[in-house]
Amino acid sequence: MRRTIFDDEHEMFRETAKAFVEREIVPNHEKWEADGKIDKAMFRKAGDVGLLATAVDERYGGGGVLDFRYNAIVNEEVHASGAASSGQCMTLHNDICLPYFINLCNDEQAERWMPGLASGELMSAIAMTEPGTGSDLASITTTAVRSGDGYVVNGAKTFITNGINSDLVIVAAKTDPTEKHRGMSLIVLEEGMEGFERGRNLDKLGLKSQDTAELFFDDVFVPEENLLGGEGNGFLHLVRNLPQERLSIAVGGVAHAQAAFDWTVDYVGERTAFGQTIASFQNTRFELAEMKTELDIAWVFVDRQIEALNAGELTATDAAEAKWWVTEMQLRLITRCLQLFGGYGYMSEFPISKAYADARIQTIYGGTTEIMKEIIGREVSGTR
Incomplete structure (x- = not known):
C-alpha cells in the first residue's frame, strides 16, 4: 500500500x-x-x-x-x-x-x-534497568542522596544501550528511598565523573555493533545542576516518554521486517529447486501473500500512530498495542523468511541470519510483550 x-x-x-x-x-x-x-x-x-x-x-x-x-x-x-x-x-x-x-x-x-x-x-543514553529490576521501575535501588550542593549516586544499571560510547547518561535513581514512584528522580551523569565506571560491553545474541553495557556508581558526586526535571518527578517523566520509545521500537520493527521480506522475495525468485524457482511453488506464494498482508497492516497502524504522536494524542495504551503486535509480527515474519532461505538462511554471511538474531530482543526491551498486554488489559477491563 x-x-x-x-x-x-x-x-x-x-x-x-x-x-x-x-x-x-x-x-x-x-x-x-x-x-x-x-x-x-x-x-x-x-x-x-x-x-x-x-x-x-x-x-x-x-x-x-x-x-x-x-x-x-x-x-x-x-x-x-x-x-x-x-x-x-x-x-x-x-x-x-x-x-x-x-x-x-x-x-x-x-x-x-x-x-x-x-x-x-x-552521545546520550538512559539508564533505567538494574541487575535485579527490569519492568518494575518503581523498585529500582540506585540512590542519589543529597550532599551539599549536589547528590551522591550509588548503585548499578545493566543492559544500557550506548552504555560504552555515551557522553551523557540520564540515570533513574531514588532521591527518597522510602518512596516508590514519588521517590524517583532523573540525574544526568557525565563521562569522567569520579566513581562512575562502565563495566563490560555485553556479548549479545544479536545487535552486535550496538554497545550495551553495565554501569556502576560508587559515591559519584553529581552537582544539583544535573538534576533533570525536578526532584521526585522521575517516574512521571519516564511514563510520559515511554509511548514515544515504544512507537520508535515499532517503527524499527516494521522496517526491519519489510527489509527481510524484500530480501526473501529476491531470493526465492532466483533460487531453484526441482527444476523451478522457489517462488513458483504454491506454498511459497501463500507465504509471501500472508507476509505482504501483515506488513501492509503494520505500516498503516504505525503511520497512524506517528500522526497521533505528532498531534499529541498518542496514549500509553496505543503505543503498547503497536509495540507488542509489531514486534511479535516482526519475529514471526523473519522466521518465515529464514525458512524460505533454507540452509543458506542459517549462514551468518546472509543478512537474513543476522536479522533473525537482531530481531529477538524486540519483544523484550522497551517493555516486554507481557507488560504491554498488561497495560492494554488494565485499560480495557478498567482494573488496576
Whole structure:
C-alpha cells in the first residue's frame, strides 16, 4: 500500500538519510560488529548532515521541527540497510533520550548540553534497568542522596544501550528511598565523573555493533545542576516518554521486517529447486501473500500512530498495542523468511541470519510483550 504521511521535504530528508547510511554505516558494519561498538566519528558525522536532533531548537544547532516523521525516516533507513545495530545509536539518541532533554532542561542545562547533543559531540543514553529490576521501575535501588550542593549516586544499571560510547547518561535513581514512584528522580551523569565506571560491553545474541553495557556508581558526586526535571518527578517523566520509545521500537520493527521480506522475495525468485524457482511453488506464494498482508497492516497502524504522536494524542495504551503486535509480527515474519532461505538462511554471511538474531530482543526491551498486554488489559477491563 502507498504510504501518505510524508511530504516532499520528508522525502528529501530520506534521501539524505539513505545516502548517509549507505556511505558511512554499511561499509563499516562488519568491522563494528566484530568490535562490538561503532566508531563515534560516524555519530558526529550524522550530526553534521542533520540526522540528529531535528526536534532541538535551531538556536542550539537543531532542526527546530517537532515532527516525529523525521525520526521515523532515520529509523526506517537504518533498518532497511541490513546494518541496524550500527545505526541504532542514532535512534536511541533521537527518539528515546532527546525528549527528556528537550522537555526538561532549564535554560542553563540547555545552553550546556543541547549544542553537543545536536552536533553529535555528545552521545546520550538512559539508564533505567538494574541487575535485579527490569519492568518494575518503581523498585529500582540506585540512590542519589543529597550532599551539599549536589547528590551522591550509588548503585548499578545493566543492559544500557550506548552504555560504552555515551557522553551523557540520564540515570533513574531514588532521591527518597522510602518512596516508590514519588521517590524517583532523573540525574544526568557525565563521562569522567569520579566513581562512575562502565563495566563490560555485553556479548549479545544479536545487535552486535550496538554497545550495551553495565554501569556502576560508587559515591559519584553529581552537582544539583544535573538534576533533570525536578526532584521526585522521575517516574512521571519516564511514563510520559515511554509511548514515544515504544512507537520508535515499532517503527524499527516494521522496517526491519519489510527489509527481510524484500530480501526473501529476491531470493526465492532466483533460487531453484526441482527444476523451478522457489517462488513458483504454491506454498511459497501463500507465504509471501500472508507476509505482504501483515506488513501492509503494520505500516498503516504505525503511520497512524506517528500522526497521533505528532498531534499529541498518542496514549500509553496505543503505543503498547503497536509495540507488542509489531514486534511479535516482526519475529514471526523473519522466521518465515529464514525458512524460505533454507540452509543458506542459517549462514551468518546472509543478512537474513543476522536479522533473525537482531530481531529477538524486540519483544523484550522497551517493555516486554507481557507488560504491554498488561497495560492494554488494565485499560480495557478498567482494573488496576
